[in-house]
Amino acid sequence: MNAPGKYAIVTAAILGFGAARLPYEAALSKELRDRNLFPVRLDIDTRERIGQTFSAVSLGGLRTLVATFLNLRAFTAFTETRWDDVAETFETIVALAPRTRYYWETGSWHQAYNAASYYVNDTKLPPVRRRYEWRNSIAKGRAFLERGIRNNPNDWSLHNNLGFLLTDPNKFTSFRDIDAAFLEAADHYAKAAASPGALDYVNRSRCYALARVAGHEAEALDMARRLYQESRKNHTPTLLCLLFVLESHEDPDGDSIARAERIFGSLETAYEQLSMHWQRTRERFPVHGVAQALGAMEIRLGIPAAESVINQPLPAPVGPDTWFQQ
Amino acid sequence: MNHTPSSSTAPARGNHFGRILVIAGHAFTQLVRMKVFYFMAVFALIAIASNFLSLPQHAGPESMGAQVLNQIKSWSLGAMTLFSVVLSIVATALLLPKDIEDRTLYTILAKPVPRFDYLAGKLLGVILLVLVSLLMMDALMVGALQLRTSMVMSEQVGMVKSLGWGDDAIESLKQEIRANGSNWSLQGAVLAVFLRAAVMAALAILISTFSTSTLFTTIVSFLMYFIGYFQADARDVYLHGGEAGQGAVARIGSLLVSLVIPDFQLFNVIDAAIEGQAVPLVAMGKLCFVGIYYTLFYLFVSWFVFADKEF
Numbered sequence: 001m002n003a004p005g006k007y008a009i010v011t012a013a014i015l016g017f018g019a020a021r022l023p024y025e026a027a028l029s030k031e032l033r034d035r036n037l038f039p040v041r042l043d044i045d046t047r048e049r050i051g052q053t054f055s056a057v058s059l060g061g062l063r064t065l066v067a068t069f070l071n072l073r074a075f076t077a078f079t080e081t082r083w084d085d086v087a088e089t090f091e092t093i094v095a096l097a098p099r100t101r102y103y104w105e106t107g108s109w110h111q112a113y114n115a116a117s118y119y120v121n122d123t124k125l126p127p128v129r130r131r132y133e134w135r136n137s138i139a140k141g142r143a144f145l146e147r148g149i150r151n152n153p154n155d156w157s158l159h160n161n162l163g164f165l166l167t168d169p170n171k172f173t174s175f176r177d178i179d180a181a182f183l184e185a186a187d188h189y190a191k192a193a194a195s196p197g198a199l200d201y202v203n204r205s206r207c208y209a210l211a212r213v214a215g216h217e218a219e220a221l222d223m224a225r226r227l228y229q230e231s232r233k234n235h236t237p238t239l240l241c242l243l244f245v246l247e248s249h250e251d252p253d254g255d256s257i258a259r260a261e262r263i264f265g266s267l268e269t270a271y272e273q274l275s276m277h278w279q280r281t282r283e284r285f286p287v288h289g290v291a292q293a294l295g296a297m298e299i300r301l302g303i304p305a306a307e308s309v310i311n312q313p314l315p316a317p318v319g320p321d322t323w324f325q326q
Numbered sequence: 327m328n329h330t331p332s333s334s335t336a337p338a339r340g341n342h343f344g345r346i347l348v349i350a351g352h353a354f355t356q357l358v359r360m361k362v363f364y365f366m367a368v369f370a371l372i373a374i375a376s377n378f379l380s381l382p383q384h385a386g387p388e389s390m391g392a393q394v395l396n397q398i399k400s401w402s403l404g405a406m407t408l409f410s411v412v413l414s415i416v417a418t419a420l421l422l423p424k425d426i427e428d429r430t431l432y433t434i435l436a437k438p439v440p441r442f443d444y445l446a447g448k449l450l451g452v453i454l455l456v457l458v459s460l461l462m463m464d465a466l467m468v469g470a471l472q473l474r475t476s477m478v479m480s481e482q483v484g485m486v487k488s489l490g491w492g493d494d495a496i497e498s499l500k501q502e503i504r505a506n507g508s509n510w511s512l513q514g515a516v517l518a519v520f521l522r523a524a525v526m527a528a529l530a531i532l533i534s535t536f537s538t539s540t541l542f543t544t545i546v547s548f549l550m551y552f553i554g555y556f557q558a559d560a561r562d563v564y565l566h567g568g569e570a571g572q573g574a575v576a577r578i579g580s581l582l583v584s585l586v587i588p589d590f591q592l593f594n595v596i597d598a599a600i601e602g603q604a605v606p607l608v609a610m611g612k613l614c615f616v617g618i619y620y621t622l623f624y625l626f627v628s629w630f631v632f633a634d635k636e637f
Contacts, residue, residue: 010627017623018585021616025589026565028612029558037598037605038591064600065404068397099601102393197502199495233492 036099039063046095049088063096067103070096074110083115087140094148101155104148112141112165116174120323127324134320135174141165149188159192160202167209169282173319178284183216185209203227204239211242212284221246228263240264241277241285248289256293257300271297275309282318342443349434349447354454356424357417362455365413369405369463373470376401392602395506398474399600402467403515407596409463410456410523411551417452418530419543442629445531449625452527457520464516468508475507505602514610515599521617522593526551528624529588535631554590557583588620 032038070093077085090107097103115137119130145162152158165171166185175181189206192198207227211220224243227234244263248256257267264270271294278290291310298308305311316322376398425431434444482503486496530547537543560583567577592613595605 006631010631013627013630015585021619022561022584025558025592025616026561028592028616029561029589031612032592032595032609035606035609037595037603037609039594039597062400062404062407063597064396064400068400097597097601099598099603100396102396197498199498200492201495 039096039098043095046092049092064100067093067097067100071103071106074107078110078114081118083111083118083137086110086115087144090144094144094151098151101148101152101157104145104152104158105161108141108145108148108161108165110141111144112138112171116141116171131320131324134324138165138171138174153191154195156192156195156198156202159188159195160198160205163188163192163202163205163209167205167212169284172284179213182209182212186213186216200231200233204234204236208238208242208285211246211286217246217249217286221250237273237276238285241273241290244270244274244293245277245286245288245290248293249286252289256289257296260293260297267297267300271301271303278309279312279315281314342440342446345439345443346447346450349439349444350450350454353421353448353451354458356421357451357455360420362413362417363459363462365409366459366462366466369402369409370466372401372405373398373466376470392502392506394478395471395475395503396600396602398467398471399506399512402463402470403519403596403600406460406463406467406516406519407522410460410519411526413459414452414456414523414527415530415544415547415551417455418449418527419534419537419540419547421448421452421531422534423540441632445535445628445632446625449528449531449621449628452531453524453621456523456527460516460520460523464513468512471508471512475503479503509604511599511603511605514605515596517610518593518595518613521613522590525588525590525617525620525624528621528628532624532628532631535628535635550587551590553583553587557587557589558591560584560587561589589616592616 029038070089074086074089074093077083077089087107087110090103090110093103094100094107116134119125119133119137122130125133142162142165145158145165149155149158149162163185166175166181166188172178172181186206186209189202189209192202193206203223204227207220207223210216210223213220220242224239224246227239228243240263244259247259247263248254260270260274261267264273274290274294274297277285278287278294294308294310297303298305298310422431425434435441479500482499483496486499491499526547529550530543533546533550534543537546560580563580564577564584567580595609595613599605
């Protein structure tokens with residue numbers, strides 16, 4: 001056979017073979033993508049950000065390897081407090097490895113905690129600008145974590161981290177509607193609890209978040225009672241205090257001394273833990289009936305008025321209003 | 327040399343499979359004598375470095391375990407991909423020119439050895455070499471990973487016990503560490519690396535049948551390899567280009583790329599395995615089918631081109 005004829009046959013065979021495999025490959029590609037076994041396609045922005053070399057490597061199915069190196073780059077930016085570079089690098093990292101929880105959590109933590117704290121302490125900037133950057137960093141960290149959850153809806157740790165961020169006393173003052181933030185936190189803790197591998201404490205965290213939302217006291221009380229019954233591991237000081245507070249809200253005229261003894265086991269323990277609860281003003285836990293109960297217990301325990309916790313000054317409020325004064 | 331009439335006229339003795347195995351064994355030995363396994367030292371260095379090099383990490387000690395294990399996996403599988411592809415392309419590109427240079431090709435083809443058996447044997451030799459290399463690298467990776475997993479496990483469990491974590495929390499932590507350690511999905515990723523290298527070797531042997539030099543085969547093969555990662559994009563442009571308002575020329579161009587170039591993105595399940603996801607057997611079976619389909623097709627086309635090639 002002459003060469004042109006031969007090459008014509010080869011070309012036809014390659015095209016025919018290609019046509020035969022095209023639908024199969026398209027279907028397999030879709031199947032792998034649907035099963036989350038396939039990395040999402042890199043958009044133009046990400047390809048530009050990682051540069052040609054890394055782009056070629058990441059195309060070769062080595063995205064996690066590129067993400068590992070970019071993680072080192074982000075660490076350098078973090079140590080040099082270049083927060084925009086940290087954010088941008090983590091944007092690229094999660095585009096390359098969207099199923100790695102660690103990157104979502106670390107990227108969010110850098111913004112919402114490290115960058116936000118940096119702006120609290122950066123006295124070189126004017127207060128208004130610091131306050132703006134602080135709020136903005138927390139919002140960026142929150143949005144990053146929310147995207148992580150959209151990419152990994154069944155990851156309990158991401159839900160838990162967002163719940164933690166939304167109920168953190170150093171952060172929630174940056175949100176416009178704090179009640180809405182607590183409600184959202186409770187929702188994320190519920191989703192975390194329903195996800196595989198979740199640890200028990202997320203149920204308690206959900207109760208702590210819900211108890212702080214006005215109008216949801218009954219729901220929070222039900223949850224606190226269920227947790228209390230479920231296991232002794234749930235008998236944490238916070239849960240016991242909230243159980244006491246929420247019961248007092250439900251029945252304000254009940255015998256507070258009897259209630260305290262029933263919940264805490266002894267009057268001394270009740271007094272100690274409710275005193276601490278009374279002083280935890282920053283966390284915005286409800287305090288229904290606490291002052292009245294403490295007063296009654298002080299009489300019963302013979303605590304002099306000078307040592308009364310109710311007469312002690314409450315810790316000075318801290319937050320953006322004090323942080324950004326100078 | 328002129329056309330070798332003996333190879334086409336004299337009847338071949340023995341069975342095809344036996345001849346292919348003999349040629350494969352010879353090709354494997356020939357490549358091993360080129361000291362290709364020296365790269366194992368580099369791989370061992372990478373495996374050890376990823377295991378013991380203390381790179382800066384963002385998170386505190388409580389969340390370090392999974393990340394360190396992921397790092398070992400991504401470094402090792404990255405090196406495996408690189409070595410296997412380079413090995414499959416360069417070794418294949420070397421084989422035919424080396425046989426011509428040593429005049430071994432004339433000796434073989436002067437005997438009643440069908441040219442298909444010769445090509446299949448050579449390809450099998452390269453695939454065998456890639457397989458042995460990958461198995462050795464896999465063993466090193468698994469060893470490093472097992473060692474580090476047990477270290478991470480004892481460190482993390484010791485730490486959380488001192489923090490007073492409950493039994494269920496400790497068990498959950500152990501499960502997470504195990505999921506990021508060595509598992510069957512990781513072996514699926516190694517299989518995907520092997521399949522991709524096998525397809526690449528078959529493609530390189532096809533190119534070498536009409537190429538004029540080792541350099542040409544190597545360069546064109548690497549080009550095909552990189553274009554192969556855009557094949558899926560080209561296919562999408564062709565399949566969905568009409569909805570996006572792509573012009574006819576762009577669609578025809580993308581169709582041609584989709585038909586001619588293999589889709590190497592299909593083997594990118596490696597990242598999912600590194601991220602701790604389970605790769606189902608059905609998906610691996612389908613990938614194996616694709617790999618074998620490509621390899622056999624390229625082998626038959628190579629034979630068709632090589633069948634009456636004159637030297």
